[in-house]
Amino acid sequence: MNTECPxxxxxxxxxxxVYADCCGRYxxxxxxxxxxxxxxxxxxxAFVRERVDYLRSSWHASTRPADLTLEPGVKWLGLEVKRHRVIDADHAEVEFVARSRVGGRGQRLHEISRxxxxxxxxxxVDGDLT
Structure with a gap:
């Protein structure tokens, strides 16, 4: 399927x-x-495609929730990566803004993730909302 990657x-x-050449690999x-x-x-x-299995497997065991249920009715509208900061070979941060709509209301998630x-x-691992 040659669809654009979410x-x-x-x-x-x-x-x-395209998805297959981007996030589809993972x-x-x-x-x-x-x-x-x-x-x-x-x-x-994975959030866009409702792939809870991938979300759980890519979440560090020390902070992974015991149960992960996605909010129903979320329409994901776009992602903007603001910054990718490499701390050392095994630690990094990514600042991003993800936009969505739930029940006709726009939402914006701005996070610095570790x-x-x-x-x-x-x-x-986790993140701080900004």
């Missing part, structure tokens, strides 16, 4: 990257994300 990534020419083929930004983008795509790499895989 994460909104663009190639060097400014064209949308969600559908269990390929480890190469860095925290790719993982964060793939997690956004990620850690363990065993060659990046995991979402």
């Amino acid at each position: 994460c909104g990534r663009r190639d060097a020419r400014g064209r949308p990257v 969600l559908d083929h269990n390929t480890p994300a190469p860095d925290a930004e790719h993982l964060m983008r793939s997690r956004y795509s 990620f850690v790499r363990e065993g060659g895989r990046w995991c979402y």
Whole structure:
């Protein structure tokens, strides 16, 4: 399927990257994300595609909720990555804004997320809302 990736990534020419060549590699083929930004983008795509399995598997065990239920009726509208900061080889932060609509009301989630790499895989740890 050659649909645009929900994460909104663009190639060097400014064209949308297709899902299979972007987040689909991580969600559908269990390929480890190469860095925290790719993982964060793939997690956004997992929310759009309602892939709770991927969200749970990419969440660090120390902070992963016992139960993860997605809010019904959410329409994801877009993602903007503001900053990807590498702290060291195994720690990074990604600041992003995700827009959505629930029951006709627009919402904006602005977060600085923390990620850690363990065993060659990046995991979402937690984040601070701004």
